[in-house]
Amino acid sequence: MRIGVLGTGIVGRTLASALLSNGHEVRLGSRTAGNEAAVAWAAEIGGPASEGTFADAAGFGELVINATAGAASLDALNLAGAEQLAGKVLIDVSNPLDFSQGMPPTLTVCNDDSLGEQIQRAFADVRVVKTLNTVTAAVMVQPALVPGTHTIFVAGDDAAAKAQTGELLQDFGWPAESILDLGDITAARAMEMYLPLWLRLYGATGTAVLNVEVRPGTGG
Amino acid sequence: MRIGVLGTGIVGRTLASALLSNGHEVRLGSRTAGNEAAVAWAAEIGGPASEGTFADAAGFGELVINATAGAASLDALNLAGAEQLAGKVLIDVSNPLDFSQGMPPTLTVCNDDSLGEQIQRAFADVRVVKTLNTVTAAVMVQPALVPGTHTIFVAGDDAAAKAQTGELLQDFGWPAESILDLGDITAARAMEMYLPLWLRLYGATGTAVLNVEVRPGTGG
Numbered sequence: 001m002r003i004g005v006l007g008t009g010i011v012g013r014t015l016a017s018a019l020l021s022n023g024h025e026v027r028l029g030s031r032t033a034g035n036e037a038a039v040a041w042a043a044e045i046g047g048p049a050s051e052g053t054f055a056d057a058a059g060f061g062e063l064v065i066n067a068t069a070g071a072a073s074l075d076a077l078n079l080a081g082a083e084q085l086a087g088k089v090l091i092d093v094s095n096p097l098d099f100s101q102g103m104p105p106t107l108t109v110c111n112d113d114s115l116g117e118q119i120q121r122a123f124a125d126v127r128v129v130k131t132l133n134t135v136t137a138a139v140m141v142q143p144a145l146v147p148g149t150h151t152i153f154v155a156g157d158d159a160a161a162k163a164q165t166g167e168l169l170q171d172f173g174w175p176a177e178s179i180l181d182l183g184d185i186t187a188a189r190a191m192e193m194y195l196p197l198w199l200r201l202y203g204a205t206g207t208a209v210l211n212v213e214v215r216p217g218t219g220g
Numbered sequence: 221m222r223i224g225v226l227g228t229g230i231v232g233r234t235l236a237s238a239l240l241s242n243g244h245e246v247r248l249g250s251r252t253a254g255n256e257a258a259v260a261w262a263a264e265i266g267g268p269a270s271e272g273t274f275a276d277a278a279g280f281g282e283l284v285i286n287a288t289a290g291a292a293s294l295d296a297l298n299l300a301g302a303e304q305l306a307g308k309v310l311i312d313v314s315n316p317l318d319f320s321q322g323m324p325p326t327l328t329v330c331n332d333d334s335l336g337e338q339i340q341r342a343f344a345d346v347r348v349v350k351t352l353n354t355v356t357a358a359v360m361v362q363p364a365l366v367p368g369t370h371t372i373f374v375a376g377d378d379a380a381a382k383a384q385t386g387e388l389l390q391d392f393g394w395p396a397e398s399i400l401d402l403g404d405i406t407a408a409r410a411m412e413m414y415l416p417l418w419l420r421l422y423g424a425t426g427t428a429v430l431n432v433e434v435r436p437g438t439g440g
Binding site for chain 1: 321326327330331332359365366367368370371400401402403407409410411413414416417419420421423424425426427429430431432433434435436437438
């Protein structure tokens with residue numbers, strides 16, 4: 001299918017490359033057409049890869065992925081334009097991290113709201129699915145980098161959109177039984193508020209290639 | 221050793237009973253001496269179990285555990301008294317949950333501060349260790365309820381206090397290799413901000429008897 005990926009950083013390029021490998025046509029979108037990283041990516045990777053503005057990429061995609069920095073996501077989506085996004089599945093992998101006060105970053109929104117919800121409210125007819133924000137880019141598209149089984153979360157208001165997202169996740173190598181649906185888009189709060197713990201786990205283990213496996217017991 | 225447990229709810233009583241089983245003398249503390257739950261617990265369990273006020277329990281303990289509701293913890297610790305706590309290890313297992321707006325609860329403090337840090341600031345000469353707040357009471361003292369290996373976090377400024385806490389955790393059945401030190405007391409933010417995700421995991425799996433295993437990969 002045609003997929004628009006917003007954001008030309010490591011997350012956007014990693015997702016875009018993996019989607020191409022999985023047989024999709026991908027357009028990488030940035031603030032301005034001709035973005036250096038996006039042009040280099042499209043030239044290097046070849047195939048049905050293209051680049052353009054956020055609006056170009058959003059209009060191109062039957063499905064759109066927000067891989068911009070969380071602090072810039074609402075701006076980027078406004079530039080993409082409500083008419084280009086209308087009715088589409090929008091997979092949001094971003095985290096609302098604020099690095100302005102140094103490390104570790106804080107969240108620009110949390111506790112009683114989330115970036116996932118802000119996006120859903122701003123674009124009411126877009127079917128937002130939050131996922132993949134809890135792992136580093138390499139693990140998003142190659143979960144086997146972390147040994148054994150481990151869990152990836154999805155949240156969103158639209159069941160069909162979550163099912164379609166689940167198929168893309170399985171194409172990346174996430175087993176169906178490792179995909180845990182946390183409920184509606186308000187669960188994005190929980191997924192984004194995990195980031196401070198993820199950052200500490202990175203510090204404690206010395207690698208960003210990590211994830212958690214959710215393991216239920218019996219009873220309770 | 222003599223341990224004071226502040227809080228007579230399910231968490232406090234579960235910890236107190238397990239500590240008694242492991243050979244410790246335990247005094248359960250509440251707002252008022254003669255608390256019904258605490259008296260019933262001490263009568264039923266027998267052995268070196270006693271109850272009293274927060275100050276009684278804190279004064280009794282060579283080590284003190286805060287198992288009060290997070291929203292009441294600073295009050296409870298003030299009633300316990302700085303002089304009763306001075307120089308001691310204080311294990312904080314509480315979560316700053318606010319249920320006043322219904323479910324799911326929000327956190328009363330998060331993002332750029334935490335209850336663990338508030339307690340450490342309020343009682344500067346107490347050696348605060350945050351741990352066990354990421355699992356339900358039964359799992360705290362019986363980790364084998366969750367199959368396989370899974371992770372328990374510790375955070376605090378005092379290495380010796382964390383080591384002593386680690387021994388109590390091992391007595392509860394946590395293998396040494398499952399105890400992950402996340403750093404100083406500011407890591408309490410990450411541990412407390414995990415609670416919204418824990419609540420969603422409870423909802424998605426249908427059991428509170430759950431935990432996560434942190435699994436690092438290679439590289440990154």
